[in-house]
Amino acid sequence: MKEDLRQFILSEFLPGEKPSNLRDDTPLRTSGVLDSVATLRLVSFIEERYGIEVQPHEASVENFDSIQSIVSFINGKKASAS
Amino acid sequence: MPALSGKLVSNCAMETEAFHLCAYLEASASRFPRRFAVFDPDGTALTYEELNQRANRVAGFLVSQGVRPGDRVALVVPKTTVAYTALFGIMKARAAYVPIDWTGPIERARSIITSCQTRVVFADPKLQGLNGAADVLVPLDAVAWDAILDCDPLEIEPAERRPDDLAYILYTSGSSGIPKGVMTTQSNATGYLDWCDDLFAASEQDRFGNHAPFHFAMSIVDMFLPIKHGGSVHLVPEELGKNPRELASFIANHRLTVWYSTPAILGLLAEFGNLSRVDCSSLRLVLFAGEAFPIKKLRQIMELWPAPAYYNLWGSTETNACTYKLIPKPIPADRAEPYPIGRSGSRCSTMVLNDDAQPVTPGEEGLLYISGPSVFKGYWGRETVFLERDGVKWHNTGDVVKEREGEGLVYVGRRDRMVKRRGFRIELGEVERGLYQHPSITEAAAIALPDSESGMRIIAYLVAPREPRPSIVEMKAFCNQHLPAFMNPDVFLFAEALPRTRSNKVDYQTLIRRSQAEEDQKVPRSAFGIGGGSSE
Numbered sequence: 001m002k003e004d005l006r007q008f009i010l011s012e013f014l015p016g017e018k019p020s021n022l023r024d025d026t027p028l029r030t031s032g033v034l035d036s037v038a039t040l041r042l043v044s045f046i047e048e049r050y051g052i053e054v055q056p057h058e059a060s061v062e063n064f065d066s067i068q069s070i071v072s073f074i075n076g077k078k079a080s081a082s
Numbered sequence: 083m084p085a086l087s088g089k090l091v092s093n094c095a096m097e098t099e100a101f102h103l104c105a106y107l108e109a110s111a112s113r114f115p116r117r118f119a120v121f122d123p124d125g126t127a128l129t130y131e132e133l134n135q136r137a138n139r140v141a142g143f144l145v146s147q148g149v150r151p152g153d154r155v156a157l158v159v160p161k162t163t164v165a166y167t168a169l170f171g172i173m174k175a176r177a178a179y180v181p182i183d184w185t186g187p188i189e190r191a192r193s194i195i196t197s198c199q200t201r202v203v204f205a206d207p208k209l210q211g212l213n214g215a216a217d218v219l220v221p222l223d224a225v226a227w228d229a230i231l232d233c234d235p236l237e238i239e240p241a242e243r244r245p246d247d248l249a250y251i252l253y254t255s256g257s258s259g260i261p262k263g264v265m266t267t268q269s270n271a272t273g274y275l276d277w278c279d280d281l282f283a284a285s286e287q288d289r290f291g292n293h294a295p296f297h298f299a300m301s302i303v304d305m306f307l308p309i310k311h312g313g314s315v316h317l318v319p320e321e322l323g324k325n326p327r328e329l330a331s332f333i334a335n336h337r338l339t340v341w342y343s344t345p346a347i348l349g350l351l352a353e354f355g356n357l358s359r360v361d362c363s364s365l366r367l368v369l370f371a372g373e374a375f376p377i378k379k380l381r382q383i384m385e386l387w388p389a390p391a392y393y394n395l396w397g398s399t400e401t402n403a404c405t406y407k408l409i410p411k412p413i414p415a416d417r418a419e420p421y422p423i424g425r426s427g428s429r430c431s432t433m434v435l436n437d438d439a440q441p442v443t444p445g446e447e448g449l450l451y452i453s454g455p456s457v458f459k460g461y462w463g464r465e466t467v468f469l470e471r472d473g474v475k476w477h478n479t480g481d482v483v484k485e486r487e488g489e490g491l492v493y494v495g496r497r498d499r500m501v502k503r504r505g506f507r508i509e510l511g512e513v514e515r516g517l518y519q520h521p522s523i524t525e526a527a528a529i530a531l532p533d534s535e536s537g538m539r540i541i542a543y544l545v546a547p548r549e550p551r552p553s554i555v556e557m558k559a560f561c562n563q564h565l566p567a568f569m570n571p572d573v574f575l576f577a578e579a580l581p582r583t584r585s586n587k588v589d590y591q592t593l594i595r596r597s598q599a600e601e602d603q604k605v606p607r608s609a610f611g612i613g614g615g616s617s618e
Contacts, residue, residue: 015573017554026555032562032570033555036324037504037536040354056327 001050001074005067008045013038024068029061039064046070052077100276101245101269104174106310107134108240114286114312121316122163123332130312133167138235140171145236147202147218151176154200154251158182158191158209159222161296161319166305168204168222169250169296173268174236177201178248180263181296184209185320186566190261194253198263198462245269251462252299254399255508255569257499259515263462264299264399271302273455274402275310277427278303281393281406282340282367286312289336289364293318293329293343299399300371300505304342323347330355330362337364341390344505345375346537348383357386371395371403372505373537374420374493381413396423396493398479399507401452404430405491423483424490430454432491433476434483439469442484447494450483451476499590501530503538506568513540516565520557522546525580527588528571531597541597542571545579 006022013034014022028034034042042064043054052074063073100106110119111134118127128136149155155172157179159165172179180200182191188211195203195215205212207221220226249268256262278284290308292315294300308315316336322328330351333341348370351357368383368390375394384392392411397403407424426432434448435441442448451469453476460466469476482494499510510528517526525545533539546552552560554574561570581589 013572014554014558016575021553021555027559031555031559032567033558035567035570037350040326040350044354056325059325 001071002067004049005046005070009034009042009067012041022067025066027065028067029065034064042070046074050074050078052081101272102173102240102243102247103249103268103271103306103309104137104170104243105240106272106306107137107170110309110312111135117286117312118314119309120163120166121314121336123317123319123322126163127314128163128167133163133170135235136167136231137170137174138237139231139233140168141174141236141238143230143233144171144175144177144202146233149175149177149201151242152248153177153202154180154198154248156180156182156191156195156200156203156205156216157296158184158195158203158205158212160184160206161292161317163317164222164227165204165296166315166317173247173249174238176238176243176247178265179250179296181250181252183295183297183566187564188212189564190566194261194263197253197261198251243268246459248459252297252399255500255512257509257511259509259512261512262464265459265462266402267459270402270456270458271306273429274302275307276455277429278307278403279310280428282307282369284308284311284313284340288313288339289316290314290340291316291318291333291336291338291342293323293341293347295320295323298506299397299402300342300344302402303369304340308340326350326354327356330357330360333362333365334360338362339364340367340369341365342369342371344372345370345379346373346504348375349379352379352383352386357383362387363389365390367391367393369393369395371397373502377413377417377420380409380421384409384411384413394421394424396491397452397456398481400458400477401430401454401479402456403427404452404454404456405432407490422486422489422492426452427454430456431474434485434491435469444485445487447482447484450479450481450491452479453477501538501540503530503540504536504568506566508540508569510540513542513565513569513571516561516569517542517544517557517571519564520552520560522548522552525588527580527590527593529590529593529597531594531601536572539573540569540571541573541575541593543575543577543580543593545577551576 010017039059043059047054064070111130115131116129119130119133121127155177157165169179182194184206192215200216202218203216204220204222207223245268247268249266249271251263251265253261253263284307288308290304292304392409394407395403396405405423405426407421409421431453433451436448453474457477483491486492501508513528514526517523523544523546527543529541531539557574581592583589
């Protein structure tokens with residue numbers, strides 16, 4: 001999951017970046033790597049790929065500020081759904 | 083307001099001072115004291131009487147702080163009923179409000195404040211770095227606001243007001259990299275609203291959504307036109323404005339009748355707003371401006387919202403919207419290109435001139451000039467050139483247009499380095515100025531390419547000879563600190579050197595050709611991409 005997210009973020013929002021520069025804890029929202037439109041696109045990707053529905057308030061800076069936090073958010077959603 | 087406290091207010095007050103935005107408020111406060119004037123998204127609202135009385139107290143506070151007619155007062159605060167009340171208070175003190183993006187880089191806010199020498203700054207209490215920028219800095223928390231509302235109200239004689247009083251200064255991207263302040267007088271603003279009124283016939287039943295930020299010229303119509311008629315303003319703060327799902331519920335819950343935003347936002351609403359499940363049938367008018375609306379997206383929103391009338395508006399911060407096009411319903415099936423910018427509004431005029439300032443033959447390309455009451459007074463602290471013809475003042479928009487029979491004016495493009503992205507005006511020189519602030523960057527060039535998915539992509543070419551060169555993550559974050567979010571480049575490319583012309587200027591044409599060729603070779607981007615964008 002981490003690598004899927006990393007790959008998506010790199011190809012969509014950081015074209016040309018070395019994968020090693022996007023770490024699991026690199027700030028995404030607070031740093032400006034992801035703006036609001038980019039976040040919408042990422043949310044769509046996640047909903048489709050992992051079969052979850054993200055509520056508007058859940059696409060928050062806290063949940064989406066790093067690959068790590070996105071992974072725990074998705075896992076939390078999956079656990080509560082099952 | 084002694085002159086407005088009696089019963090015989092409206093007619094004579096409206097006629098003699100219809101040139102002042104505060105006169106709209108005072109007349110409506112007298113006609114409709116208990117009606118709601120302005121709403122926060124949570125439903126908190128102020129009646130006309132409350133809004134008017136509070137604005138008088140803000141004006142009283144400002145005068146006690148030494149604000150005099152003609153002074154500037156900055157607002158670097160989130161969009162709330164408090165900020166909205168404050169801007170009326172500023173104008174009641176016969177000062178000009180200077181709205182500044184509080185979410186943007188603090189250096190930019192500071193440079194604007196020092197540029198137009200604002201006497202007082204209302205700032206969000208969390209913001210750091212504005213100390214000393216103006217004589218009086220008011221961190222606008224609940225305590226400060228309560229204290230301001232305890233001040234004695236200012237009772238100004240309406241007769242003291244002048245049509246030429248500055249109403250506001252909106253800062254827009256400057257080609258030299260420094261934002262420039264567009265000075266708008268009270269009669270510019272009301273003259274603009276008069277033509278909007280001719281077209282949109284607002285009434286006290288109208289509920290206007292205010293999506294555009296206060297520092298964006300698009301906000302003027304939805305902030306003030308309802309006030310003229312006793313209707314209501316429904317503020318959409320920054321975060322909500324970027325969230326299409328919540329925005330759709332907002333429009334439904336507030337039963338808005340008029341919506342005005344960029345095509346980018348309407349595109350996001352159509353795509354992510356779940357509009358088939360949300361009842362937005364109260365809408366009677368949908369207005370858009372800021373960029374061309376791709377026809378596929380326009381069709382999409384018109385199918386989801388079939389009832390309202392749709393208008394494409396066109397203008398600039400310097401003139402506000404001055405041409406319009408009513409979109410036919412349904413859009414003919416064979417229509418493939420975006421609708422044109424149309425014809426001039428009722429109180430303004432357009433003309434298309436060649437580079438020698440001579441009229442072009444109909445159908446030929448030329449520069450669009452605008453005249454009328456909404457044409458601004460000038461740029462703050464800069465020489466401003468208007469074209470004088472037969473005693474009329476014309477503003478050269480810099481937009482290249484051509485007349486097409488039956489359709490009106492068609493936008494062709496620009497000859498300078500100004501681009502529109504998500505409805506925001508961007509001078510690429512300002513993007514470069516931000517990039518140059520990075521210590522590793524020795525050369526920087528920004529170009530823009532049209533993009534079918536996001537409208538416009540900004541590509542930054544950089545030279546950073548020292549190793550290690552900054553990562554793209556770092557550049558993105560750096561730009562986020564030094565440029566407004568809508569100017570942050572989509573792509574960063576490092577080069578050994580930038581191509582130069584024979585006169586040693588950056589050869590932008592080569593960069594554009596190179597990027598275009600690379601884009602053309604690329605496989606289409608992910609299927610998850612969305613069109614449009616958001617107004618941020």
